[in-house]
Structure formats: C-alpha cells, structure tokens
Amino acid sequence: MRRSHARTRIDSKPDKMDPIKLHIRPTSRSTNLFSRTPKNTKSNLLFTLTVALTAAFFTIIPCYYLFFYTHKTANPNSVKYGVVIDGGSTGTRIHVFSYRRESNEFDFELGNMRVNPGLSSYAENPEFAGESLKQLIDFGKGKVPAGLWDETEIRLMATAGLRLLDLKVQEKILRACREVLRASGFMFRDEWATVITGSDEGVYAWVVANYALGSLGGDPLKTTGIIELGGASAQVTFVSNEPMPPEFSRTIKFGNATYNLYSHSFLHFGQNVAFESLKELITSGGFNSAVGSLRKRVHIDPCSPKGYSHDMESWKLSADSSDENNEYLSTLQAGGNFSECRSAALMLLQKGKDKCSYKSCYLGSTFMPKLQGTFLATENFFHTSKFFRLRERAFLSDLLIAGEQFCGEDWSKLKNKYPSLDEDLMRYCFSSAYIVALLHDSLGIALDDERIGYGNHVGNIPLDWALGAFILQSTSDLDVHNSGWIATIISDDSPTLLSLIAISILLMFIAWSVSKWRKPQLKTIYDLEKGRYIVSRVSR
Ligand SMILES: Nc1nc2c(ncn2[C@@H]2O[C@H](COP(=O)(O)OP(=O)(O)OP(=O)(O)O)[C@@H](O)[C@H]2O)c(=O)[nH]1
Numbered sequence: 326m327r328r329s330h331a332r333t334r335i336d337s338k339p340d341k342m343d344p345i346k347l348h349i350r351p352t353s354r355s356t357n358l359f360s361r362t363p364k365n366t367k368s369n370l371l372f373t374l375t376v377a378l379t380a381a382f383f384t385i386i387p388c389y390y391l392f393f394y395t396h397k398t399a400n401p402n403s404v405k406y407g408v409v410i411d412g413g414s415t416g417t418r419i420h421v422f423s424y425r426r427e428s429n430e431f432d433f434e435l436g437n438m439r440v441n442p443g444l445s446s447y448a449e450n451p452e453f454a455g456e457s458l459k460q461l462i463d464f465g466k467g468k469v470p471a472g473l474w475d476e477t478e479i480r481l482m483a484t485a486g487l488r489l490l491d492l493k494v495q496e497k498i499l500r501a502c503r504e505v506l507r508a509s510g511f512m513f514r515d516e517w518a519t520v521i522t523g524s525d526e527g528v529y530a531w532v533v534a535n536y537a538l539g540s541l542g543g544d545p546l547k548t549t550g551i552i553e554l555g556g557a558s559a560q561v562t563f564v565s566n567e568p569m570p571p572e573f574s575r576t577i578k579f580g581n582a583t584y585n586l587y588s589h590s591f592l593h594f595g596q597n598v599a600f601e602s603l604k605e606l607i608t609s610g611g612f613n614s615a616v617g618s619l620r621k622r623v624h625i626d627p628c629s630p631k632g633y634s635h636d637m638e639s640w641k642l643s644a645d646s647s648d649e650n651n652e653y654l655s656t657l658q659a660g661g662n663f664s665e666c667r668s669a670a671l672m673l674l675q676k677g678k679d680k681c682s683y684k685s686c687y688l689g690s691t692f693m694p695k696l697q698g699t700f701l702a703t704e705n706f707f708h709t710s711k712f713f714r715l716r717e718r719a720f721l722s723d724l725l726i727a728g729e730q731f732c733g734e735d736w737s738k739l740k741n742k743y744p745s746l747d748e749d750l751m752r753y754c755f756s757s758a759y760i761v762a763l764l765h766d767s768l769g770i771a772l773d774d775e776r777i778g779y780g781n782h783v784g785n786i787p788l789d790w791a792l793g794a795f796i797l798q799s800t801s802d803l804d805v806h807n808s809g810w811i812a813t814i815i816s817d818d819s820p821t822l823l824s825l826i827a828i829s830i831l832l833m834f835i836a837w838s839v840s841k842w843r844k845p846q847l848k849t850i851y852d853l854e855k856g857r858y859i860v861s862r863v864s865r
C-alpha cells in the first residue's frame with residue numbers, strides 16, 4: 326500500500342493534530358516505523374550547491390575586482406585613452422588623448438582630424454549627420470590600440486553651431502550621430518553625445534590653458550583667463566573675486582585648489598556669425614553706412630576690401646538660395662574702411678546694452694565682472710594676429726594699425742599679395758576691426774596693454790577645450806579611482822556590474838526557491854498507545 330505524500334497541514338503541537346487528516350497508510354516497503362526521516366538527498370544536494378555557489382560568488386568576484394583593480398593601479402603603464410569629437414560650427418574634429426594615471430601625464434599628440442562642414446550644416450537632412458563622423462572614428466581607431474577600443478570612451482561635444490539650431494533639429498542630428506557612435510567599437514553611452522553649454526566650453530578652455538601654463542592646481546590669482554573667438558560664439562572665462570550671479574559663476578576644484586570662475590559664452594558673437602550679422606545690419610539700414618547709389622539703394626560694407634564682390638560665388642550660396650539673400654547681396658558694395666567697420670562692429674557688440682540689469686555689462690546686456698589678471702586670446706584672435714605677423718603679446722594698437730592698412734587696400738592687390746589665401750583673406754579687415762571693438766572698445770583693454778597673449782598653443786600643448794574636458798574627466802576618474810575599487814565598481818554602471826548584480830540575485834532566488842521546494846524533513850512516529858501515526862517536522 327503506498328503512503329500518500331500529499332502535503333499535509335503540520336501543526337507544531339502533535340497532540341492537537343486531527344487523526345483523520347493525519348492517518349497515513351504505511352508504505353509497502355519495510356521501514357523503520359518508529360522514526361523515519363524521508364531522505365531528500367537530491368534537493369539537499371541542489372540546495373547545498375546553490376548556497377555554495379552564492380557564497381563562492383560573493384567571495385571570488387570581489388577578489389577578482391580587487392586583483393584587477395590592484396593589478397591595474399599597480400601597472401605603471403596603465404594608459405587610459407580618450408576620444409573627444411568637437412562639433413564646431415565651421416567643422417567637426419576628433420581628438421585622441423591618453424593619460425598615464427601613475428605619472429599623471431597626458432599625451433596630446435596622438436592626433437586629431439577635421440571634417441568640414443560642421444554638424445549644423447545637416448539641419449535640413451539631420452539623418453545624414455552621423456555619416457560625417459565615420460571617417461573621424463576610423464582615424465581615432467588608428468590611434469588607439471585595438472585591444473583597448475572597448476574601454477576607451479568616445480564623446481561627441483557639440484558647441485555653438487548646434488546651439489543656434491532649433492532643439493528638435495539638434496536632437497535629430499544628435500540621434501543620427503549616436504547611432505554611428507554606438508557602432509564605433511569604442512565605449513559609448515547616448516548621454517555622451519550632447520550639445521555642451523557655452524559656460525562648460527569656456528571652463529574646459531580655461532582648464533587646458535592653465536594646465537599648459539602650469540598654473541592649474543596653484544594660486545588662483547596666478548591663473549590666466551581665456552577669451553576664445555570661435556566661428557559662432559565667443560567664450561570669456563577667468564578667476565574673479567567679485568560677487569557673481571549664479572548663472573555666470575563656476576567653481577572648479579583641482580588638486581587642493583578651488584577656483585571661482587566667471588564663465589560665459591556669447592552666442593552669435595563668434596567671428597563668422599558676427600560678420601554675417603553685421604552685413605544684415607548694414608543692408609537693413611541699422612548702421613548708417615554710406616549709400617553707394619540712391620537709385621538702387623546700394624549699401625557700402627566697410628568691412629570688406631574695396632573691389633571685393635559680394636556675389637553668389639564668393640558667398641557659396643546655392644543657386645536656389647532665397648530671394649531676399651539675392652536682394653541682400655545685390656545691395657551690398659564692398660568699401661573697406663577700418664574705422665567705419667570698427668564702429669559697425671561696436672554697434673553689434675553693444676546691441677541690447679540698454680537692457681543691462683546687472684552691475685556691469687561690457688557686451689550686450691550680459692553680466693561680466695571687471696577683467697582680472699592676464700589673458701590668452703585664442704582661435705580667431707590667434708589666426709588674425711598670425712596673419713598680421715604680430716608678436717604673441719602684441720599691443721592692440723599694432724593690430725589697429727595693421728587693420729587700417731589692410732582695409733584700405735584694393736581687393737585685387739590683396740589677392741596678388743596673398744595668392745594662397747582664399748575666403749579667409751577677405752575676412753581680415755572685419756576680424757581686425759571686430760577684435761579692437763571687442764577687446765578695447767567693449768572690454769576696456771588698453772591699446773598698449775600687454776596682458777593679452779594671442780595663441781592656440783602653449784609649448785606643444787594645443788589650447789583645445791576638448792583637451793580641457795579630457796583633463797577634468799580623467800582626473801575626476803582618478804578621484805573615484807583613489808577611493809577604492811568599491812567606488813570604481815559602484816561608479817561604474819557598466820554591463821559588468823549590472824551582470825554581477827543580476828547573477829547574484831538569480832543565485833539567491835534559486836537558493837530561496839530550492840529551500841521552499843524541498844519537502845519539509847518529516848518524521849513519522851507510530852504511537853502504539855493511540856494506535857496511530859504522528860507526523861512531525863524535523864528542525865534542521
Ligand atoms: N583666418 C583663419 N581662420 C581660421 C583658420 N582655421 C580656422 N579658422 C577660423 O577660426 C575659427 C575656428 O574657431 P573654432 O572654435 O574652431 O570654430 P568652431 O569650433 O567651428 O566654431 P564654434 O562652434 O563657434 O566654436 C572659425 O571662425 C574658423 O573660420 C585659419 O587657418 N585661418
């Protein structure tokens with residue numbers, strides 16, 4: 326006769342048990358009726374195995390990380406690579422850097438490559454924006470050992486060119502870029518392809534400048550401010566001890582030093598965009614430029630050398646450009662005049678100043694504390710200063726004289742004098758006048774002030790803000806690194822960590838399920854006096 330193994334309700338006090346429910350027919354096989362603990366060896370084995378596995382798991386994994394972490398930090402040659410793509414308004418460029426943790430050394434010379442035009446030129450067909458990154462990514466992969474691609478972070482940081490676009494268009498362009506970056510083979514997360522704020526862009530440029538000058542980590546008053554004149558925006562970042570509205574104030578900690586920075590990016594004040602805005606100002610009659618011919622209402626553009634033709638070809642306008650563009654071009658006649666151009670540029674830079682609601686606004690209606698200390702003027706400041714062959718710490722007065730002479734020259738003579746230069750050549754009249762109107766007329770830097778240096782490098786270090794971003798990110802990783810491998814793991818929500826957590830949860834669930842599934846250890850005793858079986862649970 327088989328003994329039913331039906332699950333029975335077990336009460337902790339046997340004498341209350343209901344005999345009917347507990348009457349269990351003896352099994353056909355001879356067994357010890359007085360105490361028989363059903364042996365559930367298979368489930369025991371499974372349970373023990375799961376518990377052992379879980380215990381091993383929580384021992385081996387930390388040891389692995391500890392070894393790995395110790396090994397990595399102990400390995401003096403552990404080099405961390407970084408890839409930053411700078412999405413600028415006039416072009417997109419990839420920078421490959423490396424960083425030796427132990428010696429705290431950066432290598433900036435691993436290479437960079439540029440593609441034109443910038444990502445903002447895909448505004449009409451954003452789905453193709455990612456294509457422009459492919460050759461950059463291939464270049465980057467050539468600079469990083471293949472075995473390290475999957476642990477090398479790649480970031481796309483776009484600047485003013487995208488900031489000028491509608492948010493929806495920005496997102497479409499970034500989405501197309503993320504798709505390509507995901508497939509790049511480098512380590513990538515969607516949030517690493519973004520439009521960075523102008524304030525961050527300025528901070529990164531300040532970091533790389535002071536890193537290159539050796540003042541990063543030292544006395545805040547001995548640091549150098551930066552003024553960067555890009556294509557679509559201009560950044561100003563420097564240490565200030567003046568009280569600042571929070572939207573302009575940034576605090577950077579580096580080593581034991583803390584820096585209270587003013588940092589702001591003036592959108593539309595980049596040289597290329599400012600030049601176009603100035604032309605629109607002139608043709609709209611916003612600037613009292615001389616009128617060439619009343620009949621055709623031709624406006625004189627004082628910022629382009631005499632004889633320069635603002636025709637379709639030189640503006641690279643497509644054949645289908647809008648009518649007002651054609652109308653606008655045909656009413657503009659180049660009439661190079663430095664001081665007229667400087668006045669028009671100043672009008673542009675001071676636009677909105679009457680709406681200034683702060684203690685001091687040097688540009689438009691935007692707050693800026695009084696400039697403090699020395700400055701490095703980069704990008705277009707450097708390109709213009711280099712063209713006019715000015716010393717690195719030239720006076721603005723030198724630039725003013727050079728600009729006056731250039732603006733007064735006839736375009737055909739300039740083309741003969743500088744045959745190799747193309748569209749950049751026609752911009753030097755505007756750029757020299759714009760820089761004097763910006764640095765002297767607006768920011769108040771004296772014409773003979775030597776506080777300003779012009780440059781795009783310090784020694785062999787390029788003053789690319791992308792490098793500043795990598796420096797900050799690498800050293801902040803260093804902080805996490807120094808707080809131990811736990812922090813590294815906790816801060817590292819890479820698949821490794823997530824899989825560790827998933828496996829441990831799975832093992833614990835298996836152990837719990839096995840423990841629930843295992844039949845309770847039961848003991849069946851035959852009570853001779855009462856003539857019946859009593860079943861009780863065996864406590865383990
Ligand atoms: N004259 C001259 N200008 C150059 C040269 N190379 C780049 N530029 C100009 O210098 C500026 C480059 O600054 P970037 O910061 O790289 O410009 P960008 O990143 O494309 O523009 P933003 O998005 O505003 O930063 C642009 O206005 C370029 O037109 C050069 O060789 N000569």
Ligand SMILES: [Ca+2]
Nearest residue numbers: 413484555556
């Ligand atoms: Ca830039």
